[in-house]
Amino acid sequence: MEIKVMANILDKNDQIANHVHHRLSGQGIFVLNLMGSPGSGKTSLLEQTIAALKEEIHIAVIEGDLFTSKDAERIEGHGVPVIQINTGGGCHLDADMVQSVLDRLDLDKLDLIVIENVGNLVCPAEFNIGEDVKVTVLSITEGEDKPLKYPLIFKQASAVVLNKTDLLPYTSFNMQAAVEDITSLNPHVTLLPVSCRTGEGLTVWYDWLKEQVAAKKQLKAVNAACK
């Protein structure tokens, strides 16, 4: 019986996720669901990305947290629209939470919405929230064994950001094993080693993201021309 209730929740969630995706796609907005463990560096990656790209891409951020607005305050300092969703203890964002805040964004002016999910390698992977792609951040300080231990979130990711590479000399992280395990789960994934602290590797991440945003804009233009 418990399983049945879970299935119903997921069905309803997927319906709402489709609505959210359809609405934002209609505006040509690329939507990224950013996932990862607590402290993997999701907010740091976002801060760097906004600072680097905000002049060429119009970005808004939706921050998911159990409590507090600490992450939203960090993003707000960079001068882009940000909305905080507090789940009140809930372990993931769902599509309804995202849908409920969309009217608070000026969608006509946006190219990209990044939704930073609750820090958790398990539950967020089970809920679509209307995104175009999921991106998973893994800090190298978490260890190379995490992809096989938490496979779903690595299987679903279009890109995996391997963060905190500046700490590689001080840890026993085996990058080769991590890369092999992630690609065995997900052969088409884009792997992006970066250090948000030193900036190493971030240009490749920015280029990947800009390509995705540009492709979405192009798709909107093609659709408009066909009508």
Place this chain on the structure above:
Amino acid sequence: MEIKVMANILDKNDQIANHVHHRLSGQGIFVLNLMGSPGSGKTSLLEQTIAALKEEIHIAVIEGDLFTSKDAERIEGHGVPVIQINTGGGCHLDADMVQSVLDRLDLDKLDLIVIENVGNLVCPAEFNIGEDVKVTVLSITEGEDKPLKYPLIFKQASAVVLNKTDLLPYTSFNMQAAVEDITSLNPHVTLLPVSCRTGEGLTVWYDWLKEQVAAKKQLKAVNAACK
């Protein structure tokens, strides 16, 4: 309706947790529920602890993971009984999972059972599994903002292990803020800064753990004398 189902699951879980706790307390076994983010160092802490204490304390380990038996294999190498529970994607251990494996342990010969929960700062905090105490491991690489962002798991902990202190010089972790936030949530918590890599601080952790185990044995002896 969804909330009601959740409440029922929790009630049933607490009943089973009470059974587990009663059974193990009757044997004088101290039970520790070890929680923390993926990669915070729970298994490393356990490996060090077993290596240091297995001659004086009879330890068994129950390993909780979504998939794989990687952690159980690490523990097995240290020559103590270990049981792997795979949740099959589930984000936490529950009391029924623990109860179902107890018969596979020789309880007459044990002083301490450590149950390593699924790596997750959210969901494990909501489920008692028959433990005497919960211990939360926070890696300093996760950042000092985590206690206020994930308060429940820090409120419930009898001790918080602040791991990977060897990386403090290479990060911007603010130890004073972390300590203030954790103690504001949980004034009676024991804070244990350690490095499982260098061994720094581990002796204080061992002493804390030995005290808990000894107190449990003493309680059993007092109860036996009163009968």
